[in-house]
Amino acid sequence: MTNVSIKNLTKIYQGSTVPSLKSLSLEINSGTLTSILGPSGCGKTTTLKIIAGLINQTSGDVAFDGKSVLKVKPEKRGAVMVFQNHLLFPYMNIYENVGFGLRMRNLNKAEINKKIYEMLKLVQLPNIENRMPKELSGGEQQRVALARALIVQPKVLLLDEPLSNLDNHLRIEMRNLIKDLQKKFAITTIFVTHDQEEAVEISDQIALVLNGKLEQFDKPENFFKRPANMKTARFFGCKNFISGTLKNNKFISSIGEFYLPKDLPINGGFLIFRPENIQIGKDDKNMNTMKVKVIERIFLGKQTRLKLAIKDEIFEATFNPYEVKNLIEGNDIYINIPPSCLWTIKN
Ligand SMILES: Nc1ncnc2c1ncn2[C@@H]1O[C@H](COP(=O)(O)OP(=O)(O)OP(=O)(O)O)[C@@H](O)[C@H]1O
Ligand SMILES: [Mg+2]
Incomplete structure (x- = not known):
């Protein structure tokens, strides 16, 4: 030993x-x-x-x-x-x-x-x-x-x-x-x-x-x-980085306000979330829900990758292919990101 x-x-x-x-x-x-x-x-x-x-x-x-x-x-x-x-x-x-x-x-x-x-x-x-x-x-x-x-x-x-x-x-x-x-x-x-x-x-x-x-x-x-920085997050396949500021327990960005997990250390700069942690919602009644446009869909076998746009931001989400089989490019959908799947980094 x-x-x-x-x-x-x-x-x-x-x-x-x-x-x-x-x-x-x-x-x-x-x-x-x-x-x-x-x-x-x-x-x-x-x-x-x-x-x-x-x-x-x-x-x-x-x-x-x-x-x-x-x-x-x-x-x-x-x-x-x-x-x-x-x-x-x-x-x-x-x-x-x-x-x-x-x-x-x-x-x-x-x-x-x-x-x-x-x-x-x-x-x-x-x-x-x-x-x-x-x-x-x-x-x-x-x-x-x-x-x-x-x-x-x-x-x-x-x-x-x-x-x-x-x-x-x-x-x-x-x-x-x-x-x-x-x-x-x-x-x-x-x-x-x-x-x-x-x-x-x-x-x-x-x-x-x-x-x-x-x-x-x-x-x-x-x-x-909990990636330490943007390079680490990128190496591990995270594609979504939104800039903004922290206020109380919320992240304020140009595409909306996000409730963060309670135990998140104050660590301003960028909000990040992984493509696989985005969920499809029914309406905008839940926490951290946004209306987005599907701009591209790519079938990857085990998953389907969607490129989603809201205002000037474009991000990626991956889903079980069956879950999104009826979605086509140009559709507007609600998506939801649970606070526990959010993380912020400085750079
Ligand atoms: N004997 C050497 N003299 C000069 N430069 C070297 C020597 N051996 C390695 N390097 C350089 O040091 C850096 C690190 O090399 P190293 O072999 O440790 O990389 P590695 O992470 O193992 O890469 P790989 O995944 O390709 O095996 C490289 O830029 C390499 O060119
Ligand atoms: Mg080597």
Whole structure:
């Protein structure tokens, strides 16, 4: 069980003038799964490599259980990294690949043998120990890579986009497997992904990093309910931002007044609401009801997206297709946004 504490981590690669990481700080509790989420080039792999000790930071600190590990050699840190691309040793068979970390630790042969078979069973790949990596599918190779990392019972498991090469079905299966194994072994895990949905499903907490800067570090649901700023809200699919001012417990805007949730911190600027939280109303008798015009409808399969206009504001709403099957472009409708689905941000 290991707490990981990252403090003001900054990285400027040699020859570069812009930092790839800008004073990143995270407190990660023992036994939890934290995702570092962000688009390509935002500094995810850089962060993992510094934690693993594979590259140096420019400034800042990384501590395991309160003790800085920056001067500890990578192989002594107890952190194991599963890389984004280089999965398995191509010249070793699966048995040798999985047992690699244990052989380095000089365990006796019988013990290593038992652990390899146990681990291959856990990742649901029995009977493949004699095959070479190139004789496995991409998904099977990723499971072997996971087994090879878990077998040494690391204090900290660092997974760099381990599911990026898989099809959708296998990704979901592997996500569940990672979550199950991570819980079973209670390993503090940092999981890197650029896929928002994946991060939400797998994580206890998510660190959203954009351009090397931490934008929000929070439970998955708070990125939807309580985004810290507009960039965070946008990354998580929120499209509706209305400018205005706060007065008592109401948000005053050019399209009307909105009652806010009672526990909302005063946080002026923009009112935001998610497309899926808009409801269709019958009339304007409810709280936070507006008459809007349907200007576009797009069928997305599981949902139908409507673009709605009121005065100069245009916003998006998504509905169950059956709920809006009779609506056409040009229709006027009432919509309603419950106060509990509203949130305000400064920028
Ligand atoms: N060795 C290096 N020398 C110079 N710049 C580097 C080096 N490695 C990474 N960078 C730069 O640092 C930034 C962060 O890179 P990093 O590999 O951490 O991104 P990432 O979030 O893992 O992206 P991806 O999702 O594409 O893997 C990028 O702009 C990248 O070009
Ligand atoms: Mg990367």
